[in-house]
Amino acid sequence: MLLTTLVDLSRWQFALTAMYHWLFVPLTLGLGFLIAFMETRYVMTGDEFWKRTTKFWMKLFAVNFAMGVATGIILEFEFGTNWSNYSWFVGDIFGAPLAIEGIFAFFMESTFFAVMYFGWNKVSKKAHLVSTWLTAIGTNLSAIWILIANSWMQYPIGMEFNPDTARSEMTDFWQVVFSPVAINKFLHSVTNGYVLASIFVIAVSSWFLLRKREQTLARKSIRIASVFGIISLAVLIGTGDGSAYNVAKVQPMKLAAMEGLYDGSEKAPLVAVGILNPDKDIVGGEGADEDPYLFEISFPNMLSFLATRQADGFVPGINDIIKGGYEFTDREGNTYIEPSFAEKKAMGTAAVTALADYQTAKESGDTQAMAQAEAVLEQNFDYFGYHYVEEPEDLVPNVPLVFYAFHIMVALGMFFILLFILYIIFEWKNLIVKDKHKWLLWLGIISVPLVYICSQSGWIVAEVGRQPWTIQNLLPVNAAVSGVESGNVLTTLIIFAVLFTAMLCVEISIMLKQIKKGGE
Structure with missing residues (x-):
């Protein structure tokens, strides 16, 4: 019972941190490119209006960027503090993309973010534009390495298990990077960010139009965001189809829960x-x-x-x-022919027993027994994690949560298609400023919480749907968790909940103040 409590608390803490982090990340991914588009117009035309517009959206980007960095750092530390067995089991594989993200992508986006935000009138127009584009690209490069690591957990390839160290070790870096699951997950996740950022820009611009303020800034921002949004949404839907196909092939239990x-x-x-x-x-x-x-x-x-x-x-x-x-x-x-749960559990137990036999034979110097145990381990390793799964029902994720999250996500996606089409038509026909069409502006504003719900629902489907596995078929959550006191995890869970909620309130407060100021 203690272990179950520890696992549940550790899962809650990681889920809390990840979901708060994902409140900030999508807006950063998409808003960076929208800012880059606007600044490109400024450099190409020399029109000071576009500089003013770029600087307005850049202030909102900066606040969101800072919050994303803060929550992301805490998230990475939780792998070691709450999931140390997982970190040991996959450190050689999981650590590589995270190290690349930290050393290359994060420093790239952070460096050029400083130039982008503080470099107005200090560097040339073209140099500043390059820094803006590299900041946008850098945030997406950060996402790709993190999503590669996440995809490997759901489709572990390009690795082999080393019985001497009891760790999985990378054998093919490019197979991990170019996994079809990783490519599709990256495209699906970042285009989700592009859609979210587009709706955010549309909503803020709609508020300006309702207040009859900053009308030129608002309308031109809507034009860029609505076109960018509907193109991104088309890609999002296409990659959603690819995601469903991949899930059917590598995580059929998740697909069953989704439906x-x-x-x-x-x-x-x-x-x-x-x-x-x-x-x-x-x-x-x-x-x-x-x-x-x-x-x-x-x-x-x-x-x-x-x-x-x-x-x-x-x-x-x-x-x-x-x-x-x-x-x-x-x-x-x-x-x-798919094995039954009982057969998979038997093979998992055979693999775990063979690993123990290998270690015993190694200590006694019995090379023949080592070879025999290694052969049994290799033969049954695909189901290694089933040894730690007690009952068949433990394989089943939270079906109602996954089912409703999936259908909410899809329904909202269909709604956003209509929203973008309406904004494109009404803006291009100059109907958006007419008082009788205020309903559309309110619809745009209301869509902000809806798009965040849609985004969070996607991650609920992806992460809750793969339970009980941290690594598909190889390591369930009850074997991955750190051996710490449940009370310690509960304490930090409460602290993080209060801290992250306060950070979110601070971000919303700062953003609202900046929006009310308008483009200064």
Whole structure:
């Protein structure tokens, strides 16, 4: 019970830090490029209006940038303090992209941020423009290395396990970097930031228009942000499709949770709108025979097509993944019969036992026994983490949370398409300044909390959906956690909750003051 409490508290603390960090990061990713576009117009035209506009948005960028850095530093320290077993197990692999991010990307963006923010009238126009572009690029380079590390946790490739050190070691750096999961996750995450920043700019500009202030700044900002936003959203939707396909191949349990799919089928429908049945349970449970939905509207065959690229492809549900016995094709195109949970657990136990036997044989100098144990370990290593999973239900993430987060994210994404189209049409036809269309301006302002909810929902799907794994199939959270006192974790959790909430309030307060001042 103590371990469960420790794991839960450690997960809560990391989730709290990560979600607060992700409140700041997306705006930084997108607003940096929007500022760069505006300053490019200034350098090309020499129009002082664009300099003034750039400096206005740059002030908001600076506040957000500082908060993102502060929360990000704390987040990285938590790997060592709360997840030391994880850090030991994957330090050779996970540390490399984080080191590159810290040494190269972070220092790059920080250096050029200083030139960008403080260098007005101190460096030439072109030098300042270059610093602005490099700041925007640097923030995105920071994101790519962090997302590569995250993607490896969800699809561990380019590595081998060293029984001498009991650690995973990188064997192919480029396979880790160019993993299809990593590429898709990077594009999906950064375009999410671009969409969020576009809506933020539209909302602030809409507030100016409602107050009949800074109308030229507001309208030209809306033009840039709405076009940038809808292009980014198109890429976001495309990479969302790629994400679903990757999840189906490497994390089928996550996909099943996203759709509330307990029993798989061919020609599986995609649930567009649904309410889950709270009494539904996995196979063997009291509510196993209950219908999974109280209400649903589905698109026939669509889930099969998204997951297999075939309208009649088989998509496994939660019960299928536990029972095994179905034909499955992985990301590399290998087709095999999926083992059951019991079989995977047996192979995981065989791998853990073989590792212990290897260490014993090594201490006694028995090279033959070492070779035999290493062969057994290698044969069963793909399911190493199942040794630490006690029951089949432990494999199932929080289905309601993942299901509703996924559908909220998709629904809001569809809404944002309409929002961008309306702003583009109304701005280009000069309708946006007419009093009878104030409803659109209010809709833009209301969209700010909605886009943050959408962004956070995406990370809930990605991270809660992969539970119980810190590293897919290799290391569950209960084996990754540090052996610290639960009380210590609870104390720091409370401190961080208060600290991060205060930081968020400070940021909102400063931003509101800057917005009210307008472009000075």
